[in-house]
Amino acid sequence: xxxxxxxxxxxxxxxxxxxxxxxxAGWGTNENLIIDIxxxxxxxxxxxxxxxYGETYGEDLLKALNxxxxxxxxxxxxxxxxxxxxxxxxxxxxxxxxxxxxxQVLVEIACTRSANQLLHARQAYHARFKKSLxxxxxxxxxxxxxxxxxxxxxAYRYEGDEVNMSLAKTEAKLLHEKISDKxxxxxxxxxxxxxxxxxxxxxxxxxxxxxxxxxxxxxLEADPKDDFLALLRSTVKCLVYPEKYFEEVLRSAINxxxxxxxxxxxxxxxxxxxxxxxxxxxxxxxxSVPLTRAIVKDTHGDYEKxxxxxxGHEEA
Amino acid sequence: MxxxxxxxxxxxxxxxERWNHAVLTNLKAEFKRFKDVVVLSLMHPxxxxxxxxxxxxxxxxxxxxxxVEITCTRSSDQLLGARKAYHSLFDRSIEEDLxxxxxxxxxxxxxxxxxAYRYEGPKVKEDNVRSEAKAFFNAIKNSDKRKVVEDDEVVxxxxxxxxxxxxxxxxxxxxxxxxxxxxxxxxxxxLKETVECLCTPQTYFTxxxxxxxxxxxxEDEKKAxxxxxxxxxxxxxxxxxxxxxxxxxxxxxxxxKDVLVGVLAKDGK
Numbered sequence: 061x062x063x064x065x066x067x068x069x070x071x072x073x074x075x076x077x078x079x080x081x082x083x084x085a086g087w088g089t090n091e092n093l094i095i096d097i098x099x100x101x102x103x104x105x106x107x108x109x110x111x112x113y114g115e116t117y118g119e120d121l122l123k124a125l126n127x128x129x130x131x132x133x134x135x136x137x138x139x140x141x142x143x144x145x146x147x148x149x150x151x152x153x154x155x156x157x158x159x160x161x162x163x164q165v166l167v168e169i170a171c172t173r174s175a176n177q178l179l180h181a182r183q184a185y186h187a188r189f190k191k192s193l194x195x196x197x198x199x200x201x202x203x204x205x206x207x208x209x210x211x212x213x214x215a216y217r218y219e220g221d222e223v224n225m226s227l228a229k230t231e232a233k234l235l236h237e238k239i240s241d242k243x244x245x246x247x248x249x250x251x252x253x254x255x256x257x258x259x260x261x262x263x264x265x266x267x268x269x270x271x272x273x274x275x276x277x278x279x280l281e282a283d284p285k286d287d288f289l290a291l292l293r294s295t296v297k298c299l300v301y302p303e304k305y306f307e308e309v310l311r312s313a314i315n316x317x318x319x320x321x322x323x324x325x326x327x328x329x330x331x332x333x334x335x336x337x338x339x340x341x342x343x344x345x346x347x348s349v350p351l352t353r354a355i356v357k358d359t360h361g362d363y364e365k366x367x368x369x370x371x372g373h374e375e376a
Numbered sequence: 377m378x379x380x381x382x383x384x385x386x387x388x389x390x391x392x393e394r395w396n397h398a399v400l401t402n403l404k405a406e407f408k409r410f411k412d413v414v415v416l417s418l419m420h421p422x423x424x425x426x427x428x429x430x431x432x433x434x435x436x437x438x439x440x441x442x443x444v445e446i447t448c449t450r451s452s453d454q455l456l457g458a459r460k461a462y463h464s465l466f467d468r469s470i471e472e473d474l475x476x477x478x479x480x481x482x483x484x485x486x487x488x489x490x491x492a493y494r495y496e497g498p499k500v501k502e503d504n505v506r507s508e509a510k511a512f513f514n515a516i517k518n519s520d521k522r523k524v525v526e527d528d529e530v531v532x533x534x535x536x537x538x539x540x541x542x543x544x545x546x547x548x549x550x551x552x553x554x555x556x557x558x559x560x561x562x563x564x565x566x567l568k569e570t571v572e573c574l575c576t577p578q579t580y581f582t583x584x585x586x587x588x589x590x591x592x593x594x595e596d597e598k599k600a601x602x603x604x605x606x607x608x609x610x611x612x613x614x615x616x617x618x619x620x621x622x623x624x625x626x627x628x629x630x631x632x633k634d635v636l637v638g639v640l641a642k643d644g645k
Contacts, residue, residue: 214491255472
């Protein structure tokens with residue numbers, strides 16, 4: 061469930077544009093106005109605002125935001141303003157340019173999105189970067205990482221509930237064998253996680269637990285320093301229980317000394333219009349503290365305000 | 377009427393005009409060919425491609441070239457459409473079926489080919505073209521130690537780059553070597569066809585047409601012609617068609633010929 065709230069009586073697009081223009085005008089910026097408008101509009105509305113703003117004032121709204129805002133607040137607002145497909149394309153492109161720790165972002169995008177959402181991200185990637193997502197991922201990764209990431213970002217998974225139970229048995233056995241042999245990047249391991257539907261993988265992992273006693277994640281914790289293994293664990297979590305995955309990312313971002321704003325911004329801006337409510341509930345269950353309270357404690361200023369608005373926090 | 381068609385029927389000892397078996401077999405084959413090209417032409421291209429892919433997978437190794445043909449000669453959106461149709465028709469994704477039924481180095485190539493959603497715009501990065509032509513060169517040079525299809529870089533390039541980019545890599549390679557990439561890949565048939573379909577589709581179509589219309593084509597080779605005619609929409613095929621008009625006139629007969637000529641005329645002219 062989304063945490064984004066949109067007022068029942070939404071101002072007209074031209075009014076929104078006018079107000080935003082006013083927010084940028086003169087000395088300084090009226091950040092509250094920006095948060096108030098953009099923080100309460102859905103993707104369709106935001107797209108229309110961007111289009112209209114560009115036509116009316118001859119300037120790209122995103123460029124204006126770039127100019128007027130700074131630091132974490134700017135990044136959050138800009139990322140939020142993009143529509144989900146463009147946002148994913150933007151994040152994925154960034155991730156291909158960074159170090160291996162950003163491989164997790166690629167896994168997150170490839171595995172937590174629906175098949176069509178991932179497809180739209182790939183289309184947005186063509187339009188924005190004049191190349192395909194898979195060619196960038198392939199070009200910028202090597203070895204086992206490429207072997208795993210390429211199928212993940214190229215998949216167009218079947219999304220039905222049809223599950224083949226005997227296949228689940230066979231593949232659970234196969235996974236168990238490979239994992240016991242520490243063949244984590246084996247062709248078949250990659251094949252199962254890279255091509256099977258989420259429902260099928262879920263059935264396979266349930267069977268795995270029933271048959272072999274452990275959650276597959278436990279069996280994938282053999283070496284805490286193994287980056288590939290960590291990526292494989294993220295893959296599994298993203299595919300079968302994304303809310304738990306996101307809760308972990310948030311918890312680690314907030315608990316970390318100094319806060320990982322990058323991760324916090326990414327999760328809130330990408331999930332606010334989808335399932336941030338469920339993630340927040342999971343966060344509260346796991347940490348005995350509402351997500352919004354943790355955000356208040358850990359961040360400040362306009363960045364904090366925008367996060368809270370997106371997380372559905374009503375002004376007290 | 378039967379008595380009049382002495383070629384088709386023979387006198388049987390039990391005093392009825394019996395079908396000449398050889399003629400009957402031929403007639404069935406010809407009608408089937410006609411039926412096939414009509415059915416293929418009428419079906420929605422996405423369903424058509426999904427069914428063709430499924431069939432090729434079932435038939436096994438000798439039909440993997442059909443998978444290459446489809447994944448490499450369709451546009452990005454057409455291939456995507458086939459993947460969607462496959463979900464609807466078979467309740468699985470094409471990539472999971474390919475991955476679980478094909479083994480070895482060919483699996484990597486074919487699964488990646490079917491999963492590609494290639495950029496189709498005009499932008500090409502020259503640096504990459506140069507370094508990737510070199511990568512091909514190195515892989516081919518070392519082909520006695522390792523098959524080219526097992527070279528990760530070659531597979532990466534062929535399965536992710538845009539077709540325009542690949543055509544430029546193909547051209548660039550000609551500056552590095554006397555032979556073309558296709559000439560070097562005579563042994564790696566599937567890889568050769570991949571390169572042909574992506575970089576020089578005209579040579580692929582010409583070859584398929586030529587073989588199908590030669591005197592001693594086998595069933596699969598003739599079927600390839602039907603498939604191309606029914607599934608390619610003008611574009612790269614235009615030039616090829618003109619070359620074969622006369623041979624089609626000579627070799628092909630009946631209703632099947634009418635359909636062929638009709639479909640080709642629509643695209644070719």
